[in-house]
Amino acid sequence: MTTTNSVQFPGESGPSVPQQKAPSSTSTAPLRRQSTVRKIKEAAKSLLPAPLFLSLLHHKEIGRYPSLLRPTTFNEKILRKSLRPDPWFAELTDKLTVRKYVARVLGEEHVIPLLAAPDTFSKEVFDALPNSFVMKANHGSSYVEVVRDKSTRSFEELRELADHWLTLDFYKIAREKHYRQIEPRVFFEHLLLDKSGQIPADYKLHCFGGRSGRPTIYILVISDRFGSNTRGDIYDANWNHLDMAIGAYKPSAEPSPRPENLEAIRDAATRLCSDFDYVRVDLYAPDNQIYFGELTFTPGAGVLPFTPDKVDYEWGKLVPDAFLSARPPLPIPATQAA
Template sequence: MNNLFFKSTRRVLKGAASLMPDDLYLAFSHRRRIGRFPNMKRPKAFNEMILMRCLQPDPRWSSLADKLRVREYVRERIGERYLIPLLAAPDVFTKDVFDSLPSSFVMKANHGSNFVEVVWDKSKRSFEELRRIAGRWLSIDYYRVAREQHYKGIQPRIFFETLLLDQAGTVPSDYKMHMFGRGPDGPVIYTGIISDRFGTPRADVYDARWNRLDLAWGDYARSERAVPRPPNWEELSSVAMALADGLGYVRVDFYSCDDQIFFGELTFTPGGGTMPYTPDRCDYDWGRILQNANYSVTRDKAKATEGWLAWSIACIIAEHGGWGARVLACAGMPAGNSSLLSYPHAGSPPRSCLDRRYRRYRSVEVARCSVPRRSNASGDP
């Protein structure tokens, strides 16, 4: 009887939470996970600042958080060799697609976190089982999970990548590099390393000089001893800076597999602003770092990628209504050129787009188009 009561109460509370506006939902989520209500008016802690990012996302984040579309950005910034080989990204996951996959692989979804299924031996898995998992993922509106608004603009897709294994036959460690710009002594980077992710996961945090911090985050246990600095650390930090350049704060994830580096994802709102840090003062320490961070765009990289960024924003907006043609016109793109909007891989932007400065699109051109805002009630993922 008591179990039935608690289950009914839980369903009622869950239904009530789904009706909350985003800011109220995030405030209660923060209270439940962190232990205090956030200061939304004058955020000081790192988590509080991430909450504000959830509510006020940069228009670029939707395409860069999309695990398929971001591949083009990575290819342009640091090169194809840092991408995990893509086996398939079908419009529909069919038996033919399953049959074409190798004996081991990883199935993922592009529109959120924790959509990962490792297939160690395909002969021991069935198409029907994976299709059920894929269908469950695709049915999730990830924006509703943590109210991170930039996930609204991502069209859910299933895709398949090569399973990365090191020489010992294990999945390589996950390097989660928090990029806080540059300081007087060089890049300000705090790297979380998740080891043995699919076994007994452990997490440790290091600064840019590879000093282990007295910090635990989330529910992860810390390792008994410090992890040695990776031999390719200079390359890791260099490619992370190249990807973060011009984006402000971002977490850049990599896998380092036998000294070969593979890109994981870009995360702009880690933990959705509800990630516990122990001790709690570290939440405020990182908040001060983020508040005082110095982000300077290197001129060469800005020039090389400004066209991609402007074109990406125009494409994102254009996908959300017929008025997108007006934005394309502002960006110097022909509205009838549908090949520019192909998904997940679009063609190169026209020369007229490359010749403009990205900041003009963001602050002048898009505003000049007077694009109407979308309603949050649309329910689109």
């Protein structure tokens, strides 16, 4: 049977694209016809100019057509920036090349140890990996496979998944232009666990006006991301729980206790956002430590629903007008994956 999985934007549910697995011998004619129709629809969408494609996607996800000439909402500003990214977006969005920038700004100790970033994922690479690790791809979102016990996984299984990731063009999902410049690669990181053996929560800090030195910060916390009870809670910078939601994530029944290292989390985000008018800084903070996740300049590609909808307008006011302008390149050194 042909099955599909949805690729979601990191930490925030957004539009999805089907990933089709190879059909088995039990596939039926109706399913094959559905697959053909889907392929035709996807091919037709790929022919649309990016502004039209995104306007239609915005209407589908948000419920209204966007203003691209005079954007006012958060989504409209992010959407326009997806079409006109700054020149450094690709380098700092690439999950491999950004590591050197973060090491320089925040410190090497805050970068999750890199186990391998091979040109080719071979059996020799697999054999050299430790018993537990995380396999990722650098050129998109949700390309993450957690391996807790290598003895339960085969090289062939992981290579098939890695090869599949490398065939995917993340730009086609929501036309975020800077993703076209990222050369797809698979890499392997140390599996980050807290003292209880659990994968730590994602702290996704939306940072507005970082260049001012006093950014406005909202924190989206994604808990149990790889489990069966995934939740998304939003706090202000002082850890006041807010009655709102981003995407499809439901809030927890009870807010999480204030992290002991909240000040350190805010400080790390403030340092990482200091070169930008807006950026989402993703961090992990297990056991009073701080580890970098990623930088995201166009979260949800500008088609990310808010509940209530008025937050879209409120956050839009926080995005500086300078964010929409072409900015001179930052003094970011040329980076190469370690």
